[in-house]
Amino acid sequence: MKQILTFFLFVVVSTTLVYAQETNTKGILSGNLQVDGAYYTDSLSQSQRPEGFGINSYANFNYNYGKFTAGLRFELYQPPLMGYDTKYQGMGIPYKYLSYKADELEFTVGNFYEQYGSGMILRSYEEKTLGYDNALEGVQLKYNPFKGVYLKGLFARQRNFWDYDGLVRGIDGEIVINDALGIENTELPYLSIGGSFVSKYQDPQNTTLNLPGNVAAGAGRASVVYKGFNLSGEYAYKINDPSADNNYTYKNGQGLLINATYSTKGFGVYLTAKRLDNMYFRSNRNASATSYLINNPPAIAQEHTYSLSAMYPFATQANGEMGLQSQVSYKFKKNTPLGGKYGTKINVSLSKVYDIRRDSLDEYTAIGEKGTLGYNSNFFALGDHWYTDFNIKLDKKFSNNFKGSLTQMYQEFDNNIFHVGGYHHVIYSHITVADMTYKINNNNAVRLELQHLYTKNDKGNWAMAMLEYTVSPHWFFVVWDQVNYGGFGNTDNIEAFDEIEHFYNFSFGYTKKANRIQLSYGKQREGVVCAGGVCRYVPAYEGFMLSISSTF
Amino acid sequence: MRNLFFILTMMTGLLMTAQTSIPSVQIKTVDGKPFNTSDIVFDGPVIIDFWATWCKPCVKELNAIIEEYEALAEETGLKIYAVSIDNARTSARVAPFVNTNEWPYIVLLDANSDFKRAMNVINVPHVFIFDKNGNLVEQHTSYNEGDEEHLFELIRKLGKE
Numbered sequence: 001m002k003q004i005l006t007f008f009l010f011v012v013v014s015t016t017l018v019y020a021q022e023t024n025t026k027g028i029l030s031g032n033l034q035v036d037g038a039y040y041t042d043s044l045s046q047s048q049r050p051e052g053f054g055i056n057s058y059a060n061f062n063y064n065y066g067k068f069t070a071g072l073r074f075e076l077y078q079p080p081l082m083g084y085d086t087k088y089q090g091m092g093i094p095y096k097y098l099s100y101k102a103d104e105l106e107f108t109v110g111n112f113y114e115q116y117g118s119g120m121i122l123r124s125y126e127e128k129t130l131g132y133d134n135a136l137e138g139v140q141l142k143y144n145p146f147k148g149v150y151l152k153g154l155f156a157r158q159r160n161f162w163d164y165d166g167l168v169r170g171i172d173g174e175i176v177i178n179d180a181l182g183i184e185n186t187e188l189p190y191l192s193i194g195g196s197f198v199s200k201y202q203d204p205q206n207t208t209l210n211l212p213g214n215v216a217a218g219a220g221r222a223s224v225v226y227k228g229f230n231l232s233g234e235y236a237y238k239i240n241d242p243s244a245d246n247n248y249t250y251k252n253g254q255g256l257l258i259n260a261t262y263s264t265k266g267f268g269v270y271l272t273a274k275r276l277d278n279m280y281f282r283s284n285r286n287a288s289a290t291s292y293l294i295n296n297p298p299a300i301a302q303e304h305t306y307s308l309s310a311m312y313p314f315a316t317q318a319n320g321e322m323g324l325q326s327q328v329s330y331k332f333k334k335n336t337p338l339g340g341k342y343g344t345k346i347n348v349s350l351s352k353v354y355d356i357r358r359d360s361l362d363e364y365t366a367i368g369e370k371g372t373l374g375y376n377s378n379f380f381a382l383g384d385h386w387y388t389d390f391n392i393k394l395d396k397k398f399s400n401n402f403k404g405s406l407t408q409m410y411q412e413f414d415n416n417i418f419h420v421g422g423y424h425h426v427i428y429s430h431i432t433v434a435d436m437t438y439k440i441n442n443n444n445a446v447r448l449e450l451q452h453l454y455t456k457n458d459k460g461n462w463a464m465a466m467l468e469y470t471v472s473p474h475w476f477f478v479v480w481d482q483v484n485y486g487g488f489g490n491t492d493n494i495e496a497f498d499e500i501e502h503f504y505n506f507s508f509g510y511t512k513k514a515n516r517i518q519l520s521y522g523k524q525r526e527g528v529v530c531a532g533g534v535c536r537y538v539p540a541y542e543g544f545m546l547s548i549s550s551t552f
Numbered sequence: 553m554r555n556l557f558f559i560l561t562m563m564t565g566l567l568m569t570a571q572t573s574i575p576s577v578q579i580k581t582v583d584g585k586p587f588n589t590s591d592i593v594f595d596g597p598v599i600i601d602f603w604a605t606w607c608k609p610c611v612k613e614l615n616a617i618i619e620e621y622e623a624l625a626e627e628t629g630l631k632i633y634a635v636s637i638d639n640a641r642t643s644a645r646v647a648p649f650v651n652t653n654e655w656p657y658i659v660l661l662d663a664n665s666d667f668k669r670a671m672n673v674i675n676v677p678h679v680f681i682f683d684k685n686g687n688l689v690e691q692h693t694s695y696n697e698g699d700e701e702h703l704f705e706l707i708r709k710l711g712k713e
Contacts (some may be wrong), residue, residue, distance in 0.1 A: 142578070228582065
């Protein structure tokens with residue numbers, strides 16, 4: 001009987017496979033794996049566990065068969081690496097989905113990510129390096145009824161570590177006018193408009209305040225592209241949403257983001273302006289930090305990647321901020337006095353961010369008093385200065401084997417707002433970075449990075465040198481030392497240590513195709529890691545790190 | 553029971569063949585036009601290169617590929633899709649960035665990493681190389697100075713097939 005059954009199964013399976021191959025809709029299994037492990041020899045801080053192992057691991061599997069795709073992600077934090085929230089402790093499959101996609105229709109049940117417009121009222125995403133994941137769980141629909149018309153809808157709960165709760169509903173529509181009207185003339189401006197509506201529901205349990213159960217937010221956006229010009233903007237509005245973020249006040253929230261760029265071969269200019277007022281939007285009104293966030297208004301300041309220029313990173317203040325960022329980049333042509341033989345690139349950038357102006361409602365009410373309308377705010381009035389970043393970067397290729405870049409940056413950072421470390425005052429700093437690469441031959445290259453941060457505040461001065469040696473296509477070796485030589489009475493911070501501190505690292509790695517393994521040993525300084533405007537605090541530690549990643 | 557195991561193994565083996573098609577994901581071109589990734593055309597070899605404005609090795613690799621790009625495109629029909637995973641914070645900067653670097657590639661914006669996730673990309677740079685029939689021939693992550701030589705060689709080989 002068993003044999004008959006087996007035979008029958010064999011026939012069914014092979015027929016299906018043969019048929020599938022003939023129609024060229026064979027299923028595809030793909031995925032990836034990432035393991036980050038650490039052995040801490042010393043935590044260098046009292047609050048963390050003194051030593052031991054930490055491991056974060058993720059494995060994704062996606063299976064696609066014709067119009068269907070199914071997938072899942074296994075996650076393991078046993079225990080989580082230092083700096084990741086200990087609420088992640090454990091393992092499981094917090095992400096799984098099944099989706100169907102025909103020509104104009106797509107729907108997903110289970111978990112998914114989504115962004116409406118610039119993310120001002122809805123953005124669900126994951127950033128593993130930050131331990132951030134606000135995946136949605138529910139149903140998502142995307143529909144493209146006509147050319148140029150895109151509709152989306154969702155009904156879902158939100159991920160918070162290992163649980164899903166809260167309730168979020170949203171719709172979004174976008175019309176690409178040229179496509180919808182069938183305008184094919186590419187000489188004409190290219191226009192698109194869009195709008196979204198998101199609402200959340202939470203039981204209004206509070207007895208002292210009359211809280212809204214449903215809170216809605218809407219946003220409208222438009223963009224026009226003409227020749228090298230691109231102008232886009234989004235305005236968002238949120239009805240009163242008393243929450244822990246705004247001390248349970250009833251003021252409506254609003255946000256405005258405008259981007260303007262012009263570029264042509266060898267030249268680009270970029271300007272963005274933003275204003276946010278009371279724009280934290282969470283599916284749980286009592287939550288804080290990065291929990292239950294429905295939206296993610298984009299941060300306005302430039303994102304820095306060199307270690308010392310990223311020492312004091314800007315983070316969006318959704319309760320209220322206004323700012324500007326502008327940038328001009330130009331490439332001096334080859335064979336000109338400034339361009340030299342290979343051309344020279346210059347990039348000048350300025351970011352400025354302020355608080356919004358807040359005025360009390362009347363003489364009897366304090367600004368932001370619980371249960372009131374909070375404050376009045378003049379849309380165009382600036383509040384306190386929070387952040388300035390002005391930098392110039394030069395990129396130059398000197399010969400076929402030698403190229404380099406030089407960056408000079410000035411930064412003002414109000415640490416009373418951003419709270420990076422314990423020094424809660426304004427930090428003024430000057431940062432210089434030189435980055436040089438020398439190609440020894442076709443496969444071997446060395447790169448030297450020299451960085452310096454000068455400040456009289458916080459921990460004082462820092463210097464850093466990094467040397468990297470690479471052998472294409474498989475190997476890399478890196479060694480660096482970051483030195484804090486700040487104290488000695490040079491800073492106004494009495495807690496700055498009066499001795500030279502070294503934070504060093506040795507690492508090497510091997511890459512083959514899409515598989516990579518990296519081992520390092522070092523002493524990590526306390527700091528903040530940021531990506532996409534969200535930041536994570538990383539405590540100081542000393543130890544070994546092993547990273548493995550693979551895509552298959 | 554052993555037979556059943558054998559069949560299941562065989563079935564898995566057949567199903568786990570190399571990725572032959574690109575998942576269909578709705579993203580945007582650098583000038584804001586909607587773009588479905590299943591519309592990628594194969595007239596010759598195709599490179600899909602995931603990068604970001606803040607990723608230095610990514611930018612180095614794309615700058616290194618320029619050297620031979622024109623010649624390869626002419627010889628083999630090569631097309632390069634440079635998919636930026638810059639989010640809303642930096643995606644508006646992509647067009648000026650690309651123009652200043654004078655990149656001749658087709659630049660796409662994957663602002664919420666939907667295409668990145670569908671292609672199982674962990675970190676950038678991550679480069680996928682397809683032959684003219686849309687078969688995935690090779691993929692690699694990270695960039696070391698000189699890696700482009702191997703890439704040029706592979707594209708020339710694919711162009712002759």
